[in-house]
Amino acid sequence: MNELLDPLLLARWQFGLTTVYHFLFVPITIGLATTVAVFQTAWFRTDKVEYLKITRFFGTLFLINFAMGVVTGIVQEFQFGMNWSEYSRFVGDVFGAPLALEGLLAFFFEATFIGLWIFGWDKLPRGIHLATIWCTAVGTIVSAYFILAANAFMQNPVGYEMNVEKGRAELVDIGALLTNPVALAAFPHTIAASFMVTAGLIISAAAWHLARNQHLDTMRPALKFGLWTMVGAGILTTLFGDQLSLAMVATQPMKMAAAEATYDTVCGADASFSLFTLGTPDGTSELFSIRVPYLLSLLSTHTFDGCVEGINDLQAQYTELYGPGDYAPIIWVTYWAFRWMIGLGMLHVLVAVVGLWLTRKGRMPKQRWIWKVAIWSFPLSLAAMSVGWVFTEMGRQPWIVFSLLPTESAVSPNVTGLDVLISLVAFTLVYGALAVVEVRLILRAIKKGPPELGEPDPESGRIEPATTVY
């Protein structure tokens, strides 16, 4: 019973649950806002009705998803104070600033312009209306920057000084905080990965219709767009992921060691990357593995003869620096999350390249199984994104702010295990129920296909969008 009511454990589960859940909607919001803006721009410039249909089709998916992103986002901000009050007291002077910037610069912007976009079709001039979706898209991306800058402080604290008397970190250099090397790499990596997830959604939706040989006028260009986006975003995700892993090795070597389950420091050819490892159940030694020599050295240092510090050596170093304790994250989680993220990501790029080849010059494959494979793009790319977050956040453990504050010291001291249990159960139930509704609505909207838009206006020769209401 005591175990069950441990506030720290429950608060961690709650943070994990609500964050992973919130982050299912974030990448789709980021990617779809831009996608919708791109197709609406195409319609604006060409007046081709297909582009308006695609805009409306993905616009509906965007809005169903956006609502969930907004409401689950409020929980994120309140949760720091509710479950992690000691953390809030410790970092507020530093960490609060990017959150406030996010609110002032991005959230207001997004929330205002999304309303103008949804309801402004017949109330704003076409060009202004187009600008509103671009503003929304910019808002989502700016918001990602600030929240990643805040998160980067937890991974690699910079721009602060410790105030021992007050027992808190204090901001001394906002420029350093906002140009944290971890943030500068994590931001483009995350944005590019968001576009991969969105490309996955577009490919899945288009494949569902193309497999049934319907809505060809809209779903073929949508598929093309999705496939190219997947390839382009996949390349960028990899390049910036590489930058991020360099930053990670420099700032959090333990996370890289844990990603690779490297217990002892290895150099050169021995710094091999294991693609697959079977170990003994206690995880201390391996039974079988497939390894690529030099690859880990290349990933971590961009040289063939680099060294990668092992978990045991880092543990010894940290014990000396920070006192006795266990400074390694849960190795099997980081090891497998890292592999699933990279593996699924690579697989998607491969599938997209094959897809581009199969659909070259207007070809449409007839085999049902090809489309069935394509439909898996969305759930699997979303899974890749989620495990990426699980990796980077669980890889930070046992620290909540690396090297400054252990997670166990950050939890609210006056919140009881029962309080957290009640809220964890409540969030699980509400989020679970909403997930069922959300998935059904998304599937229904995808299957319904793009809307029929009626005849063009005889005077202007173009479709005049109807009034939108709830």
Next chain:
Amino acid sequence: MDLPTLWFWIVAFLFVGYFVLDGFDFGVGMSLPFLGKDDTDRRVLINTIGPVWDLNETWVIVAGAALFAAFPEWYATLFSGFYLALLLILLALIVRGVSFEYRHQRPESQWKGRFDLMIVIGSAVPALLWGVAFANIVQGVPLDADHNYTGTLFDLLNPYALLGGLTTLLLFFTHGVVFVSLKTEGELRERARRLAVRSGIVSIVVAASFLLWTGLAFGTLWFWILAAVAAVALIGGWLANLRGAEGIAFTLMAATIAAAVFALFAALFPDVMPASNDPANSLTIENASSTTYTLTFMSWVALIFLPLILAYQGWTYWVFRKRVSRATIEAATH
């Protein structure tokens, strides 16, 4: 004025913005069972706030973030202390937000009815609990030497705080119903106006008792001035509504809420969370605030962006200034 004091008032301003704006969203949500006779009426009601509820709600996110950045101790004490109350507010805001977006996705009346109920609950719970929370802040709660709240949820449900909750519930309800009369046409507009006359009387009585209690127990000069402004605006708003001057009535309701919230902050000043057990444990503007460096930077950001934010939000309200009619709803595609 020193920087922490400036930020005390900026935080107050952000909460004022939140309560004035999301306040009428709550009122519209709560009015569904009173004013929404059929599905078209209910859709008219929801569409009066359709384009703006999200930006209105965003004020609380920004207020929360400003609190975190400018007064980390206040943010930490308040949010961990009022844990279960805030949990209920969060859950309510979640179901309300998705309901707006999901309600119209399917035509079945059972589907819509379920989301209507969620909108009503999702509006009433925060309307009540924000008042309870703020009344407790003003009244003071038990805090230990590390500024941690030592009470329980039930300590928050004391008579004074419940009266505060009832006050915000009724003020937001009336504010929302007046907004409906301003934004709709025909029979619905008239019914809303008449409902606001009735709920306005109750609001005046309850709000006056709450402000009087606050003033007698915690009043400062500025509290009394602002509370008087709120009282005059509330009575003026009621009279304007009686005469069918909807624009004036809505403006005065907004002024009532703004003055009342500022009055509570004035009663609080210079504490931010007084400790009811031992004044030595109180959180003050002084001991709860961030460093001068952080506050200076944040002040520049606020100085540049707040006017911009007010401008584009004002423009949004201008774009959607037209009344929503049954005809628009019936003619629309979905």
